[in-house]
Amino acid sequence: xxxxxxxxxxxATEGAIVQINCTYQTSGFNGLFWYQQHAGEAPTFLSYNxxxxxxxxxxxxxxxxxxxxxxxxxxxxxxxxxxxxxLCAVKRERYSTLTFGKGTMLLVSP
Amino acid sequence: xxxxxxxxxxxxCKSGTSVKIECRSLDFQATTMxxxxxxxxxxxxxxxxxxxxxxxTYEQGVxxxxxxxxxxxxxxxxxxxxxxxxxxxxxxxxxxxEDSNTEAFFGQGTRLTVV
Numbered sequence: 001x002x003x004x005x006x007x008x009x010x011x012a013t014e015g016a017i018v019q020i021n022c023t024y025q026t027s028g029f030n031g032l033f034w035y036q037q038h039a040g041e042a043p044t045f046l047s048y049n050x051x052x053x054x055x056x057x058x059x060x061x062x063x064x065x066x067x068x069x070x071x072x073x074x075x076x077x078x079x080x081x082x083x084x085x086x087l088c089a090v091k092r093e094r095y096s097t098l099t100f101g102k103g104t105m106l107l108v109s110p
Numbered sequence: 111x112x113x114x115x116x117x118x119x120x121x122x123c124k125s126g127t128s129v130k131i132e133c134r135s136l137d138f139q140a141t142t143m144x145x146x147x148x149x150x151x152x153x154x155x156x157x158x159x160x161x162x163x164x165x166x167t168y169e170q171g172v173x174x175x176x177x178x179x180x181x182x183x184x185x186x187x188x189x190x191x192x193x194x195x196x197x198x199x200x201x202x203x204x205x206x207x208e209d210s211n212t213e214a215f216f217g218q219g220t221r222l223t224v225v
């Protein structure tokens with residue numbers, strides 16, 4: 001089976017930097033994805049890692065350590081519109097499906 | 111990027127009736143599409159994997175006779191919630207990817223309310 005853990009909630013102020021963590025346990029790891037989901041909307045893709053290290057993709061980068069079963073999503077210069085749920089999802093080898101964590105609700109305040 | 115379109119975005123139906131939700135890949139062919147359900151403040155839970163030209167694969171605990179999936183073409187999968195009850199009220203989301211090694215693109219989601 002798989003186990004994916006994320007903090008339930010985080011709060012920060014505009015302009016700040018936060019790091020959303022995700023730990024996972026799975027067999028046959030084949031990639032970790034980060035999605036952003038605003039209330040009542042579908043998730044949108046942010047970033048993807050399959051190799052160790054930092055994957056830089058515009059404003060949304062993500063880091064992966066496969067040996068530690070750990071990923072994080074750093075968010076810089078936070079804006080009010082960044083208030084959303086951030087979902088970590090793991091893909092297993094030979095499967096096309098993603099297993100999602102419960103998401104981290106980020107609240108950005110003025 | 112690839113676009114997945116889902117329709118309708120919202121539907122209200124009476125208890126006991128059936129509702130059909132469509133999921134289309136607009137600029138790519140998807141041999142596999144996925145259907146998720148999300149209850150308020152919960153994560154996305156995979157319901158079933160829809161395979162073009164063959165039977166869908168359902169996750170444990172999901173009733174295949176209640177949630178009918180048809181994937182008749184490479185660009186369209188449908189989910190029909192049969193004999194809907196209030197407990198079926200949820201946010202249903204489909205996803206598809208161009209191949210198994212890329213990110214999944216999500217439809218806009220369907221908010222189903224059964225009254």
